[in-house]
Amino acid sequence: MDNHPEGLKNIATFTVLSAGEFSQWLRGTQASLRSGNGQADVPCGSCKGCCRSSMFIHIKPEETQTLERIPRALLFPAPGLPRGHMLMGYSDRGQCPMLIDDRCSIYEVRPQTCRDYDCRAFAATGVAPDRQVQPEIAQRVSEWAFDYENEAGREQHRIVKEAATFLEENRSLFPLGSLPTFPVQLALLAVQVSALFSSLKASVHDASTNANAAIARDLFAAMSKARGNPGECTSDCGYGSS
């Protein structure tokens, strides 16, 4: 028997998950991207969204323990990267082959790519995951909510979102192929360049195409410089998928 009052029928229920304090998350994520060997420490709970989202997983040659645990047949050379860099694919259902009985069978030695992955980057930047290909990630992203220690944290969040929107809307002002095509990588790039973006934006006094082109030029110069440092995020960092 349905005892719900008429007006309460069909009201959707929304889950809100704490993504943590924004400034702290930003500092940790930027440090992790700089070092190249961080650990995202996402409060995933029972979610296995990123293990079931049609992702190619990059494994570096120095991850020898990881490579030893993954059957050779599941690995292939990563296109465009030096010899020894490998990718692991996914099943017809988009699932990582190392996910067995709904748990990671190589958890202790899982790839650095898996340790780095943090779907809160989408919530932090406003960049959207592909809901068609990655519905579980998209669902989780819709549930995250950051909190703020103070107004400065709220402002930092606004700037990170603004940087991401700038990259998304001004792709044509960057040299062809210089911005990542995968949403998660674009989100991480926005996280990395947000402080520089903010200072560049403050130095121009209008929102003209010329001003945007000058910002894009300076951002690209900084990104190119960072690419000389293997610890910095480049367009091939993170998961190799949408």
Ligand code: SF4
């Ligand atoms: S989608 Fe997000 S919450 Fe889910 S397992 Fe991946 S990182 Fe964790």
Ligand code: SF4
């Ligand atoms: S290696 Fe483990 S953590 Fe990484 S995607 Fe596969 S099952 Fe998930």
